Amino acid sequence: MAGYGGETTAARAPGDVIAGRYRIGGRLGRGGMGTVWRAADELLHRQVAVKEMHLPDAGLTEADADKQRDRALREARSVARVRHPHVVVVHDVVEQDGRPWIVMELVDGRSLADLLAEDGPLAPREAARIGAAVAGALEAAHHHGIQHRDVKPANVLIEQAGGRVVLTDFGIARVPGSNTISETGSFVGSPEYTAPERMSGRAAGPESDLWSLGALLCAAVDGHSPFHRESIGEIVHAVALGDITPPASVGPLMPVVRGLLERDPARRMAAAEVRTVLTAYAERGTEPPTPPLPTGPLLPAQAGAQAPAPPFSPAPEPPVPAVPPARKRGRVAVAALAVAVLAVVSGATAAVVVTRGEHDAGATAAVTTPRTVTTAPVPAARTPTTPPTTPTTPAPYPAGFQRITDPLGFSVVLPEGYARDPQPPRTYYWSADHSFRFGEREQPPGNAYEVMRAQDAAGPKVYQGYRDGVITRTVQHGQPAVLWQFTYDGFGDGRGARRTFDLCWTEGGRMYDIWLSAPLSRVEEERHTFDTARATFRTP
Template identity: 55%
Template sequence: MGTEGGTFRVIAGRYRLEARIGRGGMGVVWRATDQLLGRRVAVKELPQDETLSEADARLQRDRTLREASAVAQLRHPHVIVVHDVVEQDERPYIVMELIDGGSLADRIAAHGPVDAAEAARIGADLLSALRAAHEGGVLHRDIKPANVLVESGTGRVVLTDFGIAQVAGATTLTETGSFVGSPEYTAPERMSGVRTGPEADLWSLGALLCTALSGESPFRRDSLGGILHAVVIDEIRPPAQAAPLLPVVRGLLERDPGRRLDAVEAERMLRAFLDTGRTPPRRAPERSYTPTQRDLPLRRPAVLRDHPLRRSAPERDQPPRPSPAPSRSVRGVRAALAGSRRGALLAALLVAALAGAGVSAALLADRGGDGNGRTGPGSSAPGTPTAGSTSGTPTAGSAPGTPTTGSVPGTPTAGSTPTAALPIAPSGYRVAEDPAGFALAVPEGFGREPQGERVFYVSPGETFRIGVRVVEPEPGGPLGVMRRAAAKGPAVNPGYRDGRVTSTAHRGHPAALWEFTWDGFSAAEGARHTYDLCWEADGRLYDVWVSAPVGKVREAKEHFDVAVDTFTAT
């Protein structure tokens, strides 16, 4: 290996290539000797694209050399050291330090997942490396276990393979010509094809932590289309092994880049875990911004009003805590999530786009919600009123079209079509007019968190979670949907118990109530109870649920009753 005609190949008159030690989509890595300084090094030989014209090939080489030179300026103990960038026979080579040790992917394959402390150590070191890279204007864009080296003996963590890195202000050939990276670790905003920032690297690190803890990425699927759907649309369910680091993992795997956990805060939380054995809560981000109408809570007079032009109204309910307006790509993804058919269409479009961009199956070789964890239509979370509840939900046998006691005036009756009238919020609640096409009353202080086809309104600290899902009707109706979900309860809800499904009605429409207790997604979260009501009306399947700690069931039931009573399709 590394020889030509029985002799070692020497490039730039200095580096003797002795043995090939790695090969990937971005080139071949050689073990080599720097004959001038007498030291061992690693040399990456970057491939040539034979389809390019001579001018484009030269442009590619120039960009590669320029961006490799930028990476060479980085000085950090957890970033691979780039010694030199050279060119031989019109082919670029990157000369780097030689690490005695394998990759994190090799380690997981040979010895299985790591424990929470080791994952926290690796994650904190990588976050420190990413901060240095981002401050230097360099985005990595391919964070995955195969690109993390662990030095033998010292355990030093080294981020390597900046082969598709992007320098701020520069346009890379890979960016204009094809999709690059590993889909299982690629942020949803990058999937959309728009220009991305440092937040995309942080998403990839969140997926890497899940892999280190469980042995595989949470987005691994049997096909490229399945991976894209999981990244962009499906509910994100971190593995059970991530429980000790769950606040960090959830924060990094936030689909909205504006709400994603930043590198400084994520590193602080992981190092606190290493020091104390507990992951502290996330601190509120300190961001300066100019409030927009989207940031302000919805205010309406205490009377019902028709809104025939609601879709053009500037007021859209957002979490009461201010947050930066989502990026164009995130808004596009949210819009696509309004219905299951549109979500499927988005996944199909993404598959077509990536296929057209030259994504191959070789990329794959590198490679929960709240309450019930269902992934198919109707997989809503807890939050359904029981038959005969004081919420105003009708019991079985209610006359179709007859408003129940306590129901909100102006809500549609059986056989009617949804109107633009919005519900009135009881004291302590506010009306949330959701972009997904519904409105309901939620407690003051609850913030909106979309997750795929589901929309959550959660309390600070996520003690209470109100979930909503609107999808196409399914075989068997609401009762069939709830029974199938209950059958899967033990598999998707840790410690699932005391589950029961009851046939009922809601505003004269067929409905089913599912109620159960489970252990939560972590020991720290504790046991939780879920109420979940599913009903069909006007050709749609509606699912509303509430989940809360078992010690706060009475408050949860109140939130649930209010949510169901005030729910209005818009």
């Protein structure tokens, strides 16, 4: 098989055993720096993904071999430092025939790149959910001084069962205390998603990852990066000189995209802020506010940066105006930047990884589910039902839903056919097929966040196979609230794993806790039902 810089020294095939333990199955993906395989861990009896690092076939010096081993160790150490539900888990690093291999968790799903290619662009709300997860992963990585430096759709995985989002491929990450690939004088990365300061070879900090996230959000709702062009030179010009005009399809995400695609790194939104506003929109449809205009001087190298955009009005959605052109003096400065970028790129053409055809899957531990491809046109965007912008405003019931007024005094809109099942202090409502279970509980007022944290900590003892627990601060009925999401193995009735959405808040001197659980295979239907229940829930 072809590798980066030449043929790999040893062809692998299904059935081969690595390090006496990992038996290779099918190939999952291949990129410039490595090939990822499905494998069976014969010691622990679990499925994993193993990444084979590419080495040149001939002329490999000991120094070259050491460099490749250091690369593998750097990637493994990068991920091992960051324990976060949206960062891929590394289990082991082994060596076989002088070649390093990284053993990772197997994420059963597709990359965002594959999803966009096969299903088409996403609705803004789903893009926000994915973007919030990536922002959280970056926030955790940056906390440890690690810069990912290759955030793009091919390196974001979406788990098929529960929709979990995972950031992968830290192969060119900058790790404190170690040299990096790009410091040897060549550029490595994906130009369409690379920040201008990195392209030009200038010092780049964590803010560079946030620029990439802005481009990724645009790609999620529009199908491709706003800097997509036919040649490297055109991409460089778009990033360094062109008007930054996000696609109108970003809709209510425009303030976030504008805040991320700032040429001046000092003006970009921070990962924590991005995560907060995207989570709010993904969960309850609260549109991100237009960020305040930044103050302070521009960086000298960014004297030609574009002015902040005016506030975005989501309805109606006129074509997004181009950002006013920079002053002539700034054009000269940015033109010099473009020349520097072109020099870096032209001197390292072989090192630029541009995904065409098969997606770059250098660390993409994804299982591509076989599917039938048809020639029928796909919709421009999937449109899951979005709850009202203001949860306290009554909305027409979705088709097939009805309002239920419980004897305890609360009311909620649920699908028709739900039956009451009181189990004090909880009140349950079951769907007709006994797959969905809505629950409500009242208790004395308290700190909702602490309550959810305690339940999350007790999760492994209460729920068989408890995993993927995430707690998020939010708002309900104008009051501080907390949303807890998790997966567990289910009721033991043969229907498999379940996903739960649990919202807790204090209102009118009482603490309310409402939740919905459903089979993982129906998580999107569950999300719609929970959003409707949350938006229509009324206290006594």
